Amino acid sequence: MAFETIVVEIEDGIATITLNRPEVLNALNSQVFNELAEVAANLGADDSVRAVIITGGDKVFAAGADIKQMASLGAVDVATSVRPSRIAFDRLENMSKPVIAAINGYALGGGCELTLTADIRIAADNAQLGLPEIKLGILPGGGGTQRLPRLIGAGKAKELIFSGDFINAEEALRIGLVNKVVPADQVLAEAKKMAKKFASRGAVALSLAKTCINEGQRMDLEMGLQYEHKCFSLLFATEDQKEGMKSFMEKRKPNFQGK
Numbered sequence: 207m208a209f210e211t212i213v214v215e216i217e218d219g220i221a222t223i224t225l226n227r228p229e230v231l232n233a234l235n236s237q238v239f240n241e242l243a244e245v246a247a248n249l250g251a252d253d254s255v256r257a258v259i260i261t262g263g264d265k266v267f268a269a270g271a272d273i274k275q276m277a278s279l280g281a282v283d284v285a286t287s288v289r290p291s292r293i294a295f296d297r298l299e300n301m302s303k304p305v306i307a308a309i310n311g312y313a314l315g316g317g318c319e320l321t322l323t324a325d326i327r328i329a330a331d332n333a334q335l336g337l338p339e340i341k342l343g344i345l346p347g348g349g350g351t352q353r354l355p356r357l358i359g360a361g362k363a364k365e366l367i368f369s370g371d372f373i374n375a376e377e378a379l380r381i382g383l384v385n386k387v388v389p390a391d392q393v394l395a396e397a398k399k400m401a402k403k404f405a406s407r408g409a410v411a412l413s414l415a416k417t418c419i420n421e422g423q424r425m426d427l428e429m430g431l432q433y434e435h436k437c438f439s440l441l442f443a444t445e446d447q448k449e450g451m452k453s454f455m456e457k458r459k460p461n462f463q464g465k
């Protein structure tokens with residue numbers, strides 16, 4: 207996969223997407239969004255890929271959407287130019303495999319919103335997260351007003367969005383915005399360790415668990431419980447379920463095949 211604004215490496219079934227516009231702190235322009243959308247489709251369809259990590263490298267995750275590209279846009283331009291980000295973010299969020307954001311340095315605006323499409327966020331102790339769009343006279347248009355309150359609650363989300371303030375990794379951990387904080391030089395290693403663990407589990411079960419959680423957020427409790435029951439039942443048609451339970455009874459590790 208040859209891209210200009212991202213780098214994609216696949217090793218032992220784990221794909222790492224690295225944002226690669228260091229000269230502008232990985233600001234996300236339409237090319238980045240188009241490339242992210244394409245890579246998400248490719249990795250989503252590749253059964254050999256069991257988990258995906260998205261990172262900006264060891265200095266910065268991303269300082270937001272590219273302000274220089276957005277500055278001269280009119281409303282009609284935005285109605286069409288926002289689309290690549292929507293496609294990219296939807297594909298990343300709904301990929302049938304775990305996605306982990308490994309965050310060093312700034313994750314701001316669209317960069318922070320990109321991390322919200324991941325299932326798990328691991329932050330460096332030097333990370334700074336925030337949604338500063340309000341200071342530019344706009345709002346977080348990459349899903350921030352929707353995904354953030356669902357993750358951390360409306361009160362804290364409003365405080366972050368109305369103020370535009372950055373918070374450090376420790377505060378992000380405290381309010382549930384990130385799952386884990388580790389020393390800056392260990393973020394990617396920690397993400398890989400977690401990805402490896404997820405990849406060792408039954409891929410169908412994991413994918414359906416992810417679907418239950420994501421879809422469940424769009425349903426009321428009763429519908430969600432019914433949806434969960436259907437997914438749960440379906441797993442009894444898989445070889446992984448037979449193998450998982452057999453391995454327990456035989457007191458050995460399961461050897462899942464993802465089918």
Ligand code: HXC
Pocket residue numbers: 229230231233234269270271272273274291312314315316317319338339342346347348349
């Ligand atoms: C374009 C950006 C950028 C951005 C940084 N740069 N952020 N270019 N868009 N979002 C560029 C700078 O212009 C500069 O290039 C270079 O990167 C280094 O940035 P500095 O500002 O010199 O670095 P520093 O002083 O360390 O400050 C870091 C910073 C600051 C605090 C992160 O850059 C900053 O506030 N950036 C903007 C953050 C932001 O408002 N993000 C939200 C964007 S709106 P030059 O060539 O000028 O020296 C958004 C909407 C999402 O994300 C919509 C849906 C997806």
